[in-house]
Amino acid sequence: MTSGLHHITAITRKIQANVDFYCGFLGLRLVKRTGGFEDAAQLHLFYGDAVASPGSLVSFLAWEDGSPGRVGHGAASEIAFAIRPQAFGFWLTRALQSGIGTEGPAMEFGEPVLRLKDPDGIIVKLVGTEAVKGGTPWNARGIETDDAIIALRGATLLSEHTTETTGFLARHGGFVPVETAGSITRMISQSGQILDIRDATGFWPAAPGTGAIDHVALRLPDVAAVDAEVASLASEGIDAVNVHDRKYFYSLYVREPAGGLIELATDDGQGFSIDEPLEVLGTTLFIPDHFRLRREDIVPMLPQFGLPGEPRILYRDLPFVYRIHETDAPDGSTLMLLHGTGGNEASLLPLGRKIRPAATLIGLRGRATEEGVARFFRRFGPLEFDQADIRAEADAFAAFVEQAVEAYGLAAQETAYLGYSNGANLLAAAMLLHPGLVRRAVLIRPVPVLDPWPETDLRGSDILILAGSEDPYHARSVRLADGLQALGAKVTLEDVDAGHELSGEDTLRAAAFLR
Structure with a gap:
């Protein structure tokens, strides 16, 4: 088992704009569309690489016209994707042609970084690095393989208790602190993925809502490892955990000491191809079985969207x-x-x-x-x-x-x-x-x-x-x-x-x- 990220989940207000950005602009593949596992009437989309590898995934819950969230301590503030360093010129040009504002490039921990914002205002970083063990890039329209996103690079977590947060992530996620620059401590995993823990002492607390990152999921090898974490966390006096079978992976949710929501998710099994062949991954809407709802009662309540090149509703x-x-x-x-x-x-x-x-x-x-x-x-x-x-x-x-x-x-x-x-x-x-x-x-x-x-x-x-x-x-x-x-x-x-x-x-x- 290689430690690293499994996925990052955020909340979007307008699903079509979200699809256009992550599939159309960034060139990720839509690998799964489901009703939410907590609320079947809430659309949940997963984006990833060509084969939906754990560690390539970002997911979004659709809160159409929901209240805006707030970035603050106790949550992640940025999502980072790895690209090849030589691809920076391509992405600068693509952002300019697409009317997407950029910040940078700038050097962070010796790596070039280009910052963007998605349609909900979430900061997305493109990081030039060869350090991440990449997946299989999706052959998106207009993006050559050498320019494509390689994998998730990592996330930035805001914490008022950085020592406790880094200790928790080391014990339960296999991330190791390697360097501190200013207020940020960088932690790295065996996969080469990183978590940057930023000291946000005195900053306001995060609030859930649209345009906010809900949680960061770390990889564990199998169900036994997830179950073992329940006992390990209990030995530290942390009993407030929720364990779920998400069909495509098995996981538990827990709050790290600074309040950030962390998911520990399995890296084994068939993953997203368990109910959908790889060649058509992400084309069928699935409703979680545990709701026992009739499809005709839930599908009309979910917002519709079109992938790049498909017809879509242009809302006035x-x-x-x-x-x-x-x-x-x-x-x-x-x-x-x-x-x-x-x-x-x-x-x-x-x-x-x-x-x-x-x-x-x-x-x-x-x-x-x-x-x-x-x-x-x-x-x-x-x-x-x-x-x-x-x-x-x-x-x-x-x-x-x-x-x-x-x-x-x-x-x-x-x-x-x-x-x-x-x-x-x-x-x-x-x-x-x-x-x-x-x-x-x-x-x-x-x-x-x-x-x-x-x-x-x-x-x-x-x-x-x-x-x-x-x-x-x-x-x-x-x-x-x-x-x-x-x-x-x-x-x-x-x-x-x-x-x-x-x-x-x-x-x-x-x-x-x-x-």
């Missing part, structure tokens, strides 16, 4: 946070989805995919968050609504629809709308305030929220209202149906054997209506 800046989910064989129709209280732009995508299997789905996120969860407009109590906010958000929704139609070439006559609870209420309000905007809609568990109602001509609107027979707001759903019908809308009111919650019957009835 529109009034709401939103998510688009496309099928491989779209039929030209669109279904726009508005969640209930506490949901987000992905919440109704699985429902939408069952209702309209071939439609392009667009899920919106409500912008009112005064209650700590996303809603489409403010309320003062269970049935007390902010009338000014309803009107403002209905106007914003109308602007979103108009701009989305133009930006994505949507066929207005082939666009339907579905809202649940609070989202259904905004849809109904938008129909009243902007007649003609929404012609075909499914409203699940809605209530009337506008006061007073405008005198609106809703002729030409076709609406299905699904009321829960046990819903305490059932009578209000009926009142809304009567009011919309009185204004000329064609309204179909159906009772579903449910309360206010969604049910399987809602899916069947909505699908039949929209067919």
Whole structure:
């Protein structure tokens, strides 16, 4: 067994930009795409060399529109990749042509270093060195083998307790301190990979979030070695460890003395080729088995992206946070989805995919968050609504629809709308305030929220209202149906054997209506 790094994991805000940088610009191979092992609805991508060698891997969890993280002590601050020293000219030119800012080259520990920033602001260093035992470079478009990234060179860890941190990494990771320059102690492994431990005393602590490095994983030979570390750590009084079978490797997580999250991961077995042939590695989305989730319930919730040269969704800046989910064989129709209280732009995508299997789905996120969860407009109590906010958000929704139609070439006559609870209420309000905007809609568990109602001509609107027979707001759903019908809308009111919650019957009835 050769000690060294196994992988480094960070968090990205926008997955397409992340793929474009790590695959398109750096030329790494996407070697695995999965749902997250802690949260299946969180996309997790691994990049590496041509054969997904341990020690070549960086991975990213997608927190789309998540809160930004903060670099500080108790976490890593930089990711370093090894390139051949003679490749520096190529990378300087490539960065200039790609519009990516650079810092350097500069000499660090006798090695030339070029600093870049990825789309989330994470510092990425290209280090000219022959010291790393390299893997098999991926033959990326526009990058010759001699210029390609060789392997992970290492990471920089910020610590307020550098002596304790270096001791921990030496005992449990096989890294050896070799040199100190200023505030940085360099540790090296048998693979030639390094960890630079920077004294960050007095600096602020790290905070998790997008644009932050979550953890650094070190290599151990096998499962027995990982299990042995549990006992070894316990002998040091460290019992707070989490052991996991990640399918592609077995590992434990532990906090080093300065608070940094360290993973100890196995270097044996088939790795990422266990469920995917090497020649097509990284092309199939896998959902971790332990969630026991149906694929159709989770895949629509994961953000989509395209590899370099593949079609991709170019997101436009529109009034709401939103998510688009496309099928491989779209039929030209669109279904726009508005969640209930506490949901987000992905919440109704699985429902939408069952209702309209071939439609392009667009899920919106409500912008009112005064209650700590996303809603489409403010309320003062269970049935007390902010009338000014309803009107403002209905106007914003109308602007979103108009701009989305133009930006994505949507066929207005082939666009339907579905809202649940609070989202259904905004849809109904938008129909009243902007007649003609929404012609075909499914409203699940809605209530009337506008006061007073405008005198609106809703002729030409076709609406299905699904009321829960046990819903305490059932009578209000009926009142809304009567009011919309009185204004000329064609309204179909159906009772579903449910309360206010969604049910399987809602899916069947909505699908039949929209067919």
